[in-house]
Amino acid sequence: MKIRCIHFDMKSMFPKVDFLLGMLDNLAEMGYTHILLEFEDKFPFESYPDAVRNTAYTKDDFRRVAEKCRQLGIGVIPLLQSIGHLHYFLKEPAYRKWSENGNIYQWCLSQRETYDIWTAMTDEILDIFPDCVYFHIGADEMSFKSPCPLCAGKDQFQLFVARVNECADYIIAKGKQPLVWDDVFRKHEFSESGDLLSKVIPCVWQYREINKDIIKRYAEAGIRYWAASRIQSNEHRYAGMGKQRPHLQNVDDWADIQAEYPAEGHIGTLWGRIQSLDPINSTLPQGMYVAAYLAESLLHGKIKDRHAFNCDFAKNFFGLPDLNMDILSYGFGNEPAIVKKELEKYLGKAPRNGEYLEIWHAFNEIDVLFGYVDHCFSSNQGLLSSYRKGLVTDGILNNWSDGVRITRERTEDLTQKLEATLGKVYPMPELREFMEERFMSMLEINEKWGEILRETASKPHL
Numbered sequence: 001m002k003i004r005c006i007h008f009d010m011k012s013m014f015p016k017v018d019f020l021l022g023m024l025d026n027l028a029e030m031g032y033t034h035i036l037l038e039f040e041d042k043f044p045f046e047s048y049p050d051a052v053r054n055t056a057y058t059k060d061d062f063r064r065v066a067e068k069c070r071q072l073g074i075g076v077i078p079l080l081q082s083i084g085h086l087h088y089f090l091k092e093p094a095y096r097k098w099s100e101n102g103n104i105y106q107w108c109l110s111q112r113e114t115y116d117i118w119t120a121m122t123d124e125i126l127d128i129f130p131d132c133v134y135f136h137i138g139a140d141e142m143s144f145k146s147p148c149p150l151c152a153g154k155d156q157f158q159l160f161v162a163r164v165n166e167c168a169d170y171i172i173a174k175g176k177q178p179l180v181w182d183d184v185f186r187k188h189e190f191s192e193s194g195d196l197l198s199k200v201i202p203c204v205w206q207y208r209e210i211n212k213d214i215i216k217r218y219a220e221a222g223i224r225y226w227a228a229s230r231i232q233s234n235e236h237r238y239a240g241m242g243k244q245r246p247h248l249q250n251v252d253d254w255a256d257i258q259a260e261y262p263a264e265g266h267i268g269t270l271w272g273r274i275q276s277l278d279p280i281n282s283t284l285p286q287g288m289y290v291a292a293y294l295a296e297s298l299l300h301g302k303i304k305d306r307h308a309f310n311c312d313f314a315k316n317f318f319g320l321p322d323l324n325m326d327i328l329s330y331g332f333g334n335e336p337a338i339v340k341k342e343l344e345k346y347l348g349k350a351p352r353n354g355e356y357l358e359i360w361h362a363f364n365e366i367d368v369l370f371g372y373v374d375h376c377f378s379s380n381q382g383l384l385s386s387y388r389k390g391l392v393t394d395g396i397l398n399n400w401s402d403g404v405r406i407t408r409e410r411t412e413d414l415t416q417k418l419e420a421t422l423g424k425v426y427p428m429p430e431l432r433e434f435m436e437e438r439f440m441s442m443l444e445i446n447e448k449w450g451e452i453l454r455e456t457a458s459k460p461h462l
């Protein structure tokens with residue numbers, strides 16, 4: 001595989017620039033040739049400053065990233081969404097006038113200004129990354145429902161195709177190769193897109209089961225494509241580390257498909273948030289193990305022996321031949337208590353890259369806490385009818401009220417620990433936002449249980 005790319009989704013809680021520069025060394029060593037840099041609100045756009053988050057990188061930060069990539073021989077592929085996924089931009093009161101019929105996910109394609117905005121933002125990005133060979137213009141998950149009065153009555157797909165064409169031509173005129181996500185195109189006959197799919201490279205993303213027929217269609221139409229897998233996500237539960245195994249499976253499945261229908265490139269995606277306004281999902285340092293797994297698969301074909309890979313990873317990445325990556329690989333997001341025990345044997349002892357063990361341990365502590373909370377809440381849910389009937393003993397009541405108190409104390413304690421460990425990696429305002437998302441509703445429910453228990457305790461019971 002010629003192009004081995006990893007996705008940097010900046011809308012997540014994103015590492016500070018110094019940490020990121022170190023990650024680039026690791027990724028280059030794994031064999032990555034490119035990074036796909038999705039800026040969202042973390043690029044300091046001078047033309048549209050309202051859309052810029054206060055934790056955005058500065059232009060100097062990005063120049064450092066560009067320089068580091070140049071030294072490592074890694075290509076930067078900027079990603080600027082051209083049509084949808086624009087919550088980060090259109091949520092701003094000053095910019096809402098450009099939304100499509102009030103839908104801040106995408107902007108109106110009949111308003112000429114929306115194209116001019118995109119080209120102005122593109123120019124600012126290209127000013128920092130003038131050497132990029134590829135430029136990704138997004139164009140995925142577009143909705144054609146509820147057009148505004150200006151767009152109504154027009155063929156919505158053709159309106160979309162025309163705009164993607166214009167953006168692609170703009171990129172080509174700058175001497176770059178445009179990339180798009182393919183999902184909107186795959187839902188139509190390719191002939192309906194005219195010659196667009198010969199000027200852009202569609203990136204075919206499939207993150208769970210892979211539908212081979214989609215790839216076959218591109219191959220039979222003679223359209224070159226890039227594949228996209230997903231290497232990290234918290235979608236099963238918005239807590240700490242997230243499960244790893246579904247992603248290993250996705251990487252394996254793609255290896256089978258690519259053996260049959262070779263792709264020119266492959267992007268391992270790591271979604272920081274599913275949409276801009278969703279909670280923080282997963283972060284780049286959490287994805288380094290599956291990133292290594294994908295790199296190995298792209299370099300040498302499907303990994304036949306996962307256990308052997310895990311042993312090599314422990315030895316090569318951390319210099320810890322005895323670290324049991326089988327336990328971590330299965331246990332992350334599944335068995336936090338077992339993961340904790342394994343990680344704590346090696347904290348502070350890795351000859352290299354030990355910071356990732358600390359980071360994984362910190363995220364895993366969130367899973368440990370949530371495991372405890374599940375234990376308290378789920379039992380309470382089963383016992384609520386007994387509470388109401390007065391059929392609980394003092395002993396049970398005391399036990400559960402201890403659970404409410406301990407949950408609060410452990411969350412306060414963990415908050416301080418996360419600030420001390422993860423605060424070295426991520427900007428503090430983003431870490432605080434992350435902890436608020438993880439802990440606020442959990443603590444409010446915990447307080448409700450406290451109220452129910454106090455009320456029950458004050459009534460007759462056993």
Ligand SMILES: [Zn+2]
Pocket residue numbers: 100101107108109110111147148149150151152
């Ligand atoms: Zn419109």
